[in-house]
Amino acid sequence: MSGPLHPADAASAALLTDLYELTMAAAYMADGNHGRATFELWVRDLGEHRNFLVAAGLDDALRYLEGLRFEGEALAYLRSLGRFSAEALEFLAGLRFTGEVWAMPEGTIAFAGEPLLRVTAPIIEAQLAETFLINTVGFHTLIASKAARVTLAAGEKDWVDFGAxxxxxxxxxxxxxxxxxxxxxxxxxxxxxxxxFGIPVTGTMAHSYVLSHPSESEAFLAFARTFPEDAVLLIDTFDTVAGARVAVAAARELAAEGIRVAGVRLDSGDMAMLAREVRRILDEAGFPDIRILASGGLDEHSVAALAAAAPIDGFGVGTRLATGGDEPSLDAVYKLVQDASGPRMKTSTGKATLPGVKQVHRIEEHGKVFGDTIALADEAGVAGWPLLRQAMAGGRRLDPPEPLTAGRERCRAGLASLPEPLRSLEVKAEAPVRVSDELRALARRLGEAHPPAAELH
Amino acid sequence: MSGPLHPADAASAALLTDLYELTMAAAYMADGNHGRATFELWVRDLGEHRNFLVAAGLDDALRYLEGLRFEGEALAYLRSLGRFSAEALEFLAGLRFTGEVWAMPEGTIAFAGEPLLRVTAPIIEAQLAETFLINTVGFHTLIASKAARVTLAAGEKDWVDFGAxxxxxxxxxxxxxxxxxxxxxxxxxxxxxxxxFGIPVTGTMAHSYVLSHPSESEAFLAFARTFPEDAVLLIDTFDTVAGARVAVAAARELAAEGIRVAGVRLDSGDMAMLAREVRRILDEAGFPDIRILASGGLDEHSVAALAAAAPIDGFGVGTRLATGGDEPSLDAVYKLVQDASGPRMKTSTGKATLPGVKQVHRIEEHGKVFGDTIALADEAGVAGWPLLRQAMAGGRRLDPPEPLTAGRERCRAGLASLPEPLRSLEVKAEAPVRVSDELRALARRLGEAHPPAAELH
Incomplete structure (x- = not known):
């Protein structure tokens, strides 16, 4: 009953929230608390195999904030719960997001603890957005960060998303x-x-296509005749090496018709060994231009190993990309850091936060990331350029949505700027992030008010 | 740019497919192959910690099949790719799903290798649905199966979904x-x-709510006065044990106003130890009715441990439920098992399939699952009742969507019928599934045609 088959509307987006965001809104309202507050969204810890993040999801986040409103069906449902006063419902009906947003543009390389996005608004508006913002920015950043690892692993070779x-x-x-x-x-x-999104689409054929023909050969011929420019033949339905020989015979027959086989795909077995054998068969038959693609349970580690050791020209990465694989979630949080009374911090065991409205500054040396400083937003004299840019004021976007190609180029440049220890897919490097003295002093002052003061990260 | 903010329409659903489904459709069309074919969807392997599945996602799957059509924007986009002939595009424009579907109703307990859903239709229609069906049935079944483990872990105690x-x-x-x-x-x-879906909604408060008040005490009082029936106070913003004492003082003050605190929530630290200490504080203060809820990184294993050892009344399970946690994907496949020429099977190394149109039969003894038999659908004399029911004929649903409560009750009964080794959250039990002699003989005959014949599962 979910999914793309249901009309998705403003009512759905507004209700895409944890109930507590609404009960807190009602409580703030009952208290008359409409003071401005700042919340920041960051990832606490990257897990043992990750050294960096690629910020993503901002476009969805801004779209949500611009469109946030409680109408018709959504209000009627909330009324039906019997928890909200008439005043609270009336307040929600009139609520729009009127705040400002600062964020790292999509494709920016980021590290643990750095705010990816910051919202300043009347506290009810800022609080209400929590569930959706963590969901959207967290998910997109999770997959972009995983994808960037695959990109590093593939090096000069191509890889494509097969995760749908x-x-x-x-x-x-x-x-x-x-x-x-x-x-x-x-x-x-x-x-x-x-x-x-204008992303190039690609594809080959399924085992079922081969099975639905009297023979592998007939399947290959029929498919290539329908797509004479770019057919990729799946050769592992029965036996990969035998399938390569069938593909060669088909390619010869097709060549006589002026049809060119673009590639073959391996989807099971010992890929490195099979790729070498298949490459030999293709080359000996006079088809050095037929590319070899590999798919089936790949992740950044197997792509790195195969890219280094096997004559594979391209990779299809599916499950372990689109689900996050070994890390299916980010430890993303969205926390109050300042309100009308000043900077705020929480000191829960292991979950302490840094107080105050923040900015992240980056320094590069010789084109490589040297280090980031998390500082207070109004702190003067911090070296490096600011990573958080203002994206929204008064509830409206400052710029039209940027083309996805801009984020892609930003990410490409960012990955190129990652120095060696941070590029590693295996070794956990120390994050090149420091907290400014001023911010550290503020955290210490506030922490002393609530012992046990917790670690600062 | 995805998400609930975008009008989701038939165009989106039709294009929610891997490109190769469409290129194969075009190739079948070019070949004039409109024969009927049967595809089955099953999970190959449950991984090392899973003993069963809970089938889910059928309602979305049927909705998709009923609505499948290529129109306006979708066709224009496909035309723009320059890969599809005018005939292929015309064919797609007229395509509707006209086939039949058999499936396990939602909430049915299932095992690896058992078809959860079976589609019989002209091969193009059946093939086209692959990506969407694996996506939807796979995802819903993944989470339902994980949730069922949490339900077993919680035993008599309640748990709620905090995963949004x-x-x-x-x-x-x-x-x-x-x-x-x-x-x-x-x-x-x-x-x-x-x-x-009419699911009961629940919630407490966030740390930000506590932080945005001058003191924990003022936050608790304000919140409970707004929700005098069912306030749950989050007590770990600074220190859980101190927070419990603050909650007790607030509960006393509120009691004088006729307001009752429903519960407290722990969200960090050593939950078992803290729950015992908090329970003691609440009991000694004369509040034995204030419930203790726990959340924060829980999964079925920690819920089981806490349910057994700590005075916790309810659990909030988020990240590790909604992402699948340790298993963020199912090894779900959708494979051709029969076409106009008869039963089909693939023999790829490690990925061999069982041929033919199948049914699953279940036997219970003394109210417990004794075993399932995977048999050919037209096989006579197989003991047990059939798990796959016809859901669609001629492209239309046979019954209106069943209420979600029906699936919930089916799942409850199914979990109660799981015998001990299969209920284990830790020990991998042997799946109680056999393949009928007739099906095994058919697989052997077909496998001999394509050595190396692979294992049957």
């Missing part, structure tokens, strides 16, 4: 394809992502 | 809430899931 069938629903398939392309994929198999 | 912020986009948040409730959650925090 294993993503968590239709929306996730679309979002994953978008984030994958943002972070370096050459194409996607998902047609809707091509339509919506 | 960590699910993979808006659609996934909604789907996860639905699947969680299907498989035994008592409620969800996601308001949209309450609205769409």
């Amino acid at each position: 069938r294993r993503a968590h629903g239709a929306d996730a398939a679309l979002g994953a394809a978008r984030s994958a392309w943002l972070a370096g994929a050459a194409a996607t198999s998902l047609v809707l992502a091509g339509h919506r | 912020r960590r699910a993979h986009g808006a659609d996934a948040a909604l789907g996860a809430a639905r699947s969680a409730w299907l498989a035994g959650a008592a409620a969800t925090s996601l308001v949209l899931a309450g609205h769409r």
Whole structure:
């Protein structure tokens, strides 16, 4: 009953929230608390295999904030719960997002603890957006960060997103394809992502297509005759090496008709060994131009190993990309850092936060990231350029949505600027992030008011 | 640019497909292949920690098939790719799903290798649906199966879905809430899931709410006065034990006003130890009715441990439920098993399939699952009742969508019927599934035609 088959409207978006955002809104309202507050969204910890993030999801976040309103059906449902006073419902009916947003543009390389996005607004508006913002920025950033690792692994070789069938629903398939392309994929198999975002679409054939013909040979011939420019033949339905010989025979027959086979795809077995054998068969038959593509359970580690050791020209990465694979979630949080009374921090065990409205400054040396400083936004004299840019004022976007190609180029440049320890797919490097003295002093002052003061990160 | 903010329409659903489904359709069309074919959808392997599945996602799957059509924008986009002939595009414009579907009703307990859903239709229609069906049935079944494990872990205690912020986009948040409730959650925090599916919604307060008041005490009092029936106070913003004492003082003050505090929530630290200490504080203060709720990084294993050892009354399970946690995807496949020429099977190394149109039969003894038999659909004399029911004929549903409560009750009964080894959250039990002699003989005959014949599963 979810999914792209249901009219998605403002009512759906407004209710895409945890109930507590609404009960807190009602409580703030009852208290007459309409003071301005700032919330920041960051990822607390990247897990043991990640050294960096690629910020993504900002476009969806801004779209949500611009469109936020409680109307008709949504209000009627909230009324039906019997929890909200008439005044609270009336207040929600009139609510619009009127605040400002600062954020890292999509494709920016970021590290743990750095605010990716910051919202300043009357506290009810800022609080209400929590669930949606964590959901959207967290998911897109998760997949873009994973995709960037695959891009690093593939090096000079191409890789494409094959994740649609294993993503968590239709929306996730679309979002994953978008984030994958943002972070370096050459194409996607998902047609809707091509339509919506202009991403190149690609594809080969399924085992069922081979099985539905009297023989592998007839399947290959029929497919290539329908797509004479770019047919990629799936050769592992029965036996990969035998399938390569069948592909060669078909390619010879097709060549006589002026049809060119573009590639073959391996989808099972020992890929490195099979790729070498298939390459030998293709080369000996006089088809050095037929490319070898590999797919099937790949992730950044297997892509790196195969890219280094096997004559594979391109990779299809699906499940482990579109679900996040070994890390299916980010530890993303959205926390109050300042309100009308000043900077705020929480000191819960292991979950302490840094207080105050912040900016992140980056320094590069010789084209490589040297280090970031998390500082107070109004702190003077911090070296480096600011990563958070203002995206919204008075509830409106300052600029039209940027083309996805801009984020893609930003990510490409960002990955090129990552120095060696941070590029590693295996070794956990120390994040090149420091907290400014002024911010650290503020945290210490506030922490002393609430022992046990917790670690600062 | 994805998500619930975009008008979701038939064009989006039709393009929610891998490109190769469309190129194969074009190739079948060019060949004049409109023969009927049967595809089955199953999960190959459950991974090392899973013993069963809970089938889910059927309603979305049927809705998609009923609505499948290529129109306006979608056709224009496909035309723009320059890959499809005018005839192919014309064919797609007229295409509707006209086939039949058999499936396990939502909430049915299933095992690896068992078809959850079977489609019989002209081969182009059946093939085209692959990406969407694997995506939807796979995702919903993944989360329902995970949720069922949490339900087993919680035993007599309640648990609720807190996963919205960590699910993979808006659609996934909604789907996860639905699947969680299907498989035994008592409620969800996601308001949209309450609205769409009638699931009870629940929630407490965030740390930001506490931080935005001059003191924890003032936050608790303000919140409870706004929600005098069911306030749950979050007590770990600074220090959980101190927070419990503040909650007790607030509860005393509120009691004098006729307001009752319903519960307290712990969200960090050593939950078992803290719950015992908090319970003691509440009891000694004369509040034995204030419930203790726990949340924060929980999964079925920690819920089981806490349910057994700590005075916790309810659990909020978020990230590790809504993302699948340790298993963020199912190894779900959708394979051709029969076409106009008869039964089909693939013999790829490690990925071999069972041929022919199948049915699954279940036997129970003394109210417990004894075993399932996967047999050919037209096989006579197989013991047990059939799990796959016809859901669609001639492209139309046979019955109106069943209420979600029916699936929830089916799942409840199914979990109660699971015998001990299969209920284990830790120990991998052997799946109680056999393949009928007739089906095994057919697979052997077909496998001999394509050595190396692969294992049968």
